[in-house]
Amino acid sequence: MITLALALSRYPDIDVDIYESARALTEVGAGIGIFPRPWRIIKMLGIEADLLKVTETKVVDGPVSSFRYRKSDQREGVDIFTLVTQGSLMLFHRADYQQTVLQHLPKRCRAHCSKRLRSYTQHRSGPIELLFEDGTMAQCDVLIGADGVKSTVRAGIVREKAQRAQAEGRRKEASEVLTQVDPVWSGTNAYRALIPVEKLRAVAPNHQVLTTPGVQYLGKNGYILAYRISGGKFVNFVTFVSRHHLENTQFNGPWMSVVDPSTFASFFAHWEPEVQALFACVERPMQWAIHTVRPMRSFMSGRVAIIGDAAHSMTPHQGSGAGTAIEDAYILATALGHPSINRNNVQRALGVYDTIRCPISHKVMEASRRNGRYFTFELGGVDLDRMPPQKQRDYLQRLASNVKRSWEWAWNTSVDSSVQEALRMLNERT
Ligand SMILES: Cc1cc2nc3c(=O)[nH]c(=O)nc-3n(C[C@H](O)[C@H](O)[C@H](O)COP(=O)(O)OP(=O)(O)OC[C@H]3O[C@@H](n4cnc5c(N)ncnc54)[C@H](O)[C@@H]3O)c2cc1C
Structure with missing residues (x-):
């Protein structure tokens, strides 16, 4: 607007x-x-x-490594690829x-x-x-x-x-x-939180999110996105839980609400340690029921x-x-x-x-x-x-x-x- x-x-x-x-x-x-x-x-x-x-x-016009993608729904995650964009993906609060x-x-x-x-x-x-x-x-x-x-x-x-x-x-x-x-509801809910970078550093000093532009941890029916914003003070954390078969249905409940991290953490309990380290830092996440327009x-x-x-x-x-x-x-x-x-x-x-x-x-x-x-x-x-x-x-x-x-x-x-x-x-x- x-x-x-x-x-x-x-x-x-x-x-x-x-x-x-x-x-x-x-x-x-x-x-x-x-x-x-x-x-x-x-x-x-x-x-x-x-x-x-x-x-x-930083603004770069040529190729830039942006998000790193991992398969994370297992005890030891594996790298899949790094997305290279032509020109930077600019990240903000x-x-x-x-x-x-x-x-x-x-x-x-x-x-x-x-x-x-x-x-x-x-x-x-x-x-x-x-x-x-x-x-x-x-x-x-x-x-x-x-x-x-x-x-x-x-x-x-x-x-x-x-x-x-x-x-x-x-x-x-x-x-x-x-x-x-x-x-209509997309069948997916997002859970968003800001994590102070120092908090993540204290929990996991070598966490990739502290040094890479951003990481996406992928797995069956869910994924997590994490990248630093606000001049490196915070990690923007979003996790998604999808039930694709419910796409285009009505969501029962508030579209936006503060929830307890346990709402989604149990779903990801078997995922790799880097994911668990992020969850350990999340407080008062907001749930967003993702809606679309036909x-x-x-x-x-x-x-x-x-x-x-x-x-x-x-x-x-x-x-x-x-x-x-x-x-x-x-x-x-x-x-x-x-x-x-x-x-x-x-x-x-x-x-x-x-x-x-x-x-x-x-x-x-x-x-x-x-x-x-x-x-x-x-x-x-x-x-x-x-x-x-x-x-x-x-x-x-x-x-x-x-x-x-x-x-x-x-x-x-x-x-x-x-x-x-x-x-x-x-x-x-x-
Ligand atoms: C988890 C998540 C992550 C996202 N990440 C990205 C991203 O990385 N990059 C990206 O490009 N997009 C991203 N998006 C999408 C992005 O947030 C939206 O597409 C964008 O905010 C839409 O902007 P808008 O101005 O159209 O609507 P809104 O941001 O919803 O603004 C609408 C405004 O209208 C006002 N309003 C509503 N009804 C009325 C009314 N009746 N009368 C007067 N005022 C009214 C509201 O108060 C609000 O200020 C993300 C979305 C989600 C949920």
């Missing part, structure tokens, strides 16, 4: 009002990784230098990222906190009316929902589409579209659009949800800020955004889903632990190639081509 505001603030004729339901603009969660594609946008927005002050990661963006946000972008949107109404012409939970109202020419996985704006868009389909006799489409209102054919309706998790909440196994939101924000701002766009034809700008971003984000969603299966050895009935050692090694190498292939888009493609495509489409219509 604030990245979109920053990207829009470069266009002096666009007024930006941010409505946030929380009492302040704050971030829940811990670490976040940003790949070279969205990092290019960070540079274009002029916030790279300040972000570099709050991370240990979310709060540091957010504070840096906020420092760059000009005062004319007005933030209104404690404003939870209840609904909006748009007519063919005239302003869009916003109604908040506190009973107050506001108006705008364009409404962009960056309101996360439970998005109110997505619900509005979906209902408008369903009404149109119903009115035109496309009943099946109308009921299909309505399934996109509510998010793929939408379009992220807009009239003068209303959605970006980020509101549009395409995905599993976190590609570390790309926030990066995709940053790309959405930049492309949308580029389209809205184009000289040919004004209050009367904003729909054209939203159309360009939609045409470019919808297919790309669905590819990322699908790649992320695939990674989630590779990382938890959900391999179509193949049981690694019943294989003879050499066969298992060969299989894991093939798995490594698949992971690399599924991820390469994040550094082998550039967001520049999407920006060029957006400009070409907008110029064509001028």
Whole structure:
């Protein structure tokens, strides 16, 4: 949301009002990784230098060793491979990222906190009316929902589409579209915590996480991700427990809650000592039931659009949800800020955004889903632990190639081509 505001603030004729339901603009969660594609946008927005002050990661343009992958669901873990990215995967504390963006946000972008949107109404012409939970109202020419996985704006868009389909006799489409209102559970829960680096050092002085950019410990139905953030002060710890057969069902219970480490530690009791050392340092982890949005054919309706998790909440196994939101924000701002766009034809700008971003984000969603299966050895009935050692090694190498292939888009493609495509489409219509 604030990245979109920053990207829009470069266009002096666009007024930006941010409505946030929380009492302040704050971030829940811990670490976040940003790949070279969205990092290019960070540079274009002029916030790279300040972000570099709050991370240990150095910007490298060529090949960089990032995460190390191990098979860890056994007494002695084994290395599988090291992911080499073209350009660094930049690692941050979310709060540091957010504070840096906020420092760059000009005062004319007005933030209104404690404003939870209840609904909006748009007519063919005239302003869009916003109604908040506190009973107050506001108006705008364009409404962009960056309101996360439970998005109110997505619900509005979906209902408008369903009404149109119903009115035109496309009943099946109308009921299909309505399934996109509510998010679905991915079958996976994440447990997140911050571990003080000194605490881990005291427990396991030679732990790999203290010296490598990051490690992923993989095994059947679960994995653990650990990397240092906040200038090396903390280890960002996330563990995932997956029940893939429950994908697309409803999760019974709170989506986010503080739990006892025993909730997941018993599942990993037979895993290698490095994993146990991390668990020994975890206090008060947060459980996140990972939810996704069923793929939408379009992220807009009239003068209303959605970006980020509101549009395409995905599993976190590609570390790309926030990066995709940053790309959405930049492309949308580029389209809205184009000289040919004004209050009367904003729909054209939203159309360009939609045409470019919808297919790309669905590819990322699908790649992320695939990674989630590779990382938890959900391999179509193949049981690694019943294989003879050499066969298992060969299989894991093939798995490594698949992971690399599924991820390469994040550094082998550039967001520049999407920006060029957006400009070409907008110029064509001028
Ligand atoms: C365990 C885990 C690890 C992850 N790791 C990474 C990673 O390494 N890299 C990466 O790129 N992504 C990662 N992600 C994904 C990333 O966190 C999300 O994709 C990203 O935060 C989405 O940003 P957003 O702004 O779209 O939504 P959100 O961050 O959910 O923000 C939505 C905002 O809208 C506000 N809001 C909600 N409803 C309303 C309303 N009705 N009215 C007004 N305001 C409202 C909320 O308070 C919030 O401030 C991870 C996710 C998880 C769960």
